[in-house]
Amino acid sequence: MSTPTTFWRLAGMSYTQYVTRAATALRNGLKEPAKTQAMRNEALSYNSATWAGGKAGSKKPVQVLSEAGL
Amino acid sequence: MALRASVQRVSRTLPRLMAQAGAARGMATEKQIFNQIQSTKNIKKITSSMKMVSAAKLKGDETRLELAKPFNEWTNALCGKPVHLDDLENITYEELPQKTLIVPITSDKGLCGGVNSFISRSVRDAIGKINAQGKECDVVIIGDKGRSQMSRSFPEKILRTATDIQAPGNFNLAAALSAELTAAGAMNYDAVMIVYNSYVNAAVYHQYYKVIKPMAVEGEGESMVEYEFEPDVKSEIMGDLYEYMLTSQIYYCFMDGAAAEQSSRMTAMENASKNAGEMIDTLTLQYNRARQARITTELIEIISGASALEG
Numbered sequence: 001m002s003t004p005t006t007f008w009r010l011a012g013m014s015y016t017q018y019v020t021r022a023a024t025a026l027r028n029g030l031k032e033p034a035k036t037q038a039m040r041n042e043a044l045s046y047n048s049a050t051w052a053g054g055k056a057g058s059k060k061p062v063q064v065l066s067e068a069g070l
Numbered sequence: 071m072a073l074r075a076s077v078q079r080v081s082r083t084l085p086r087l088m089a090q091a092g093a094a095r096g097m098a099t100e101k102q103i104f105n106q107i108q109s110t111k112n113i114k115k116i117t118s119s120m121k122m123v124s125a126a127k128l129k130g131d132e133t134r135l136e137l138a139k140p141f142n143e144w145t146n147a148l149c150g151k152p153v154h155l156d157d158l159e160n161i162t163y164e165e166l167p168q169k170t171l172i173v174p175i176t177s178d179k180g181l182c183g184g185v186n187s188f189i190s191r192s193v194r195d196a197i198g199k200i201n202a203q204g205k206e207c208d209v210v211i212i213g214d215k216g217r218s219q220m221s222r223s224f225p226e227k228i229l230r231t232a233t234d235i236q237a238p239g240n241f242n243l244a245a246a247l248s249a250e251l252t253a254a255g256a257m258n259y260d261a262v263m264i265v266y267n268s269y270v271n272a273a274v275y276h277q278y279y280k281v282i283k284p285m286a287v288e289g290e291g292e293s294m295v296e297y298e299f300e301p302d303v304k305s306e307i308m309g310d311l312y313e314y315m316l317t318s319q320i321y322y323c324f325m326d327g328a329a330a331e332q333s334s335r336m337t338a339m340e341n342a343s344k345n346a347g348e349m350i351d352t353l354t355l356q357y358n359r360a361r362q363a364r365i366t367t368e369l370i371e372i373i374s375g376a377s378a379l380e381g
Contacts, residue, residue: 004306005301005303005306006303006306006310009306014249014252014313015309015310015313015314016245016248016249016313016314016317017245017249019245019314020241020242020245023241041240041241041242042240042242043236043240043242044236044239044240044242044243044246045234045235045236046232046233046234046235046236046243046246047232047233047234048230048231048232048250049230049231049233050229050230051225051228051229051230051231053226054225054226054228055225056221056228056231059233059234062246065242065245065246065249068245068246068247068249068250068253069246069249069250069251069252069253070253
């Protein structure tokens with residue numbers, strides 16, 4: 001894999017992570033009460049489980065984007 | 071005189087004996103039918119309130135789906151349109167490449183009609199046909215109901231599951247789910263196939279599958295040849311675009327699936343309320359018959375008792 005040229009790749013982020021972080025920065029620039037309403041659009045929560053050989057592993061809760069895909 | 075007394079005794083006790091024999095034989099007594107009617111009435115109240123809750127949630131989901139539509143349109147130009155899974159026998163999956171990652175989108179909660187079983191059936195059919203063509207495929211399941219159904223049919227093909235997803239979904243959720251796909255190795259597959267339900271209206275939903283392939287950077291099938299890329303790192307930009315396309319498509323399919331789930335739940339709960347109403351009517355007739363039989367029994371006893379006193 002050749003050296004990345006885009007700044008987010010150099011920082012170790014994927015494009016999706018970069019885009020969502022930019023969206024968070026935009027939402028933070030809003031004034032109240034629009035800010036709290038927009039922040040609600042960011043909330044995520046689910047349980048992720050890795051399977052191996054037909055058996056499920058333990059469920060890991062994911063609350064923020066950085067925890068996803070670990 | 072003795073004969074008459076014994077006949078009267080028998081005629082007094084016979085109706086009560088018959089009622090006891092009926093209960094012993096397994097016919098429901100009046101009390102049991104009454105309890106059944108009460109519990110069916112409670113169930114009817116619950117299902118009709120669930121239907122109203124689903125109708126209210128459907129409105130929100132429809133709005134979110136409308137907002138998500140632009141996230142889907144542009145991928146059609148690059149990857150082809152979604153394919154309608156109307157008749158499973160006619161779908162061949164021949165256009166799929168050697169390695170495919172299948173992503174079925176199902177719900178976490180039940181009591182929602184046939185949404186999840188249609189998806190499970192389609193995925194099972196797809197895996198069978200893909201393997202028959204000598205190609206490979208694996209599955210990453212979104213939704214608890216899909217997990218429980220598909221883990222019985224092909225547990226060895228499942229790589230990851232994402233369950234107990236907090237509703238409503240948003241783009242962050244889609245970004246997290248595509249990160250899960252990447253962690254499951256989506257970049258090593260030749261294509262990602264998303265299988266989902268599509269909302270048409272409050273009574274109708276269809277199943278679709280959408281294939282997303284990474285775009286070729288060079289060679290024959292090179293995409294976007296008409297464009298010049300600045301800076302000249304087309305492979306990197308195409309890699310980012312593929313990531314964004316996957317996230318965008320997951321976002322749209324998730325919204326579509328959520329709206330379809332709510333509409334299906336609404337229909338299912340309405341049918342359940344209707345059936346409960348019909349059951350209540352039938353049971354009420356039975357209850358009245360049992361009640362009248364009891365009253366007749368009591369009357370017979372009183373009259374035979376009175377006639378015994380006279381005689």
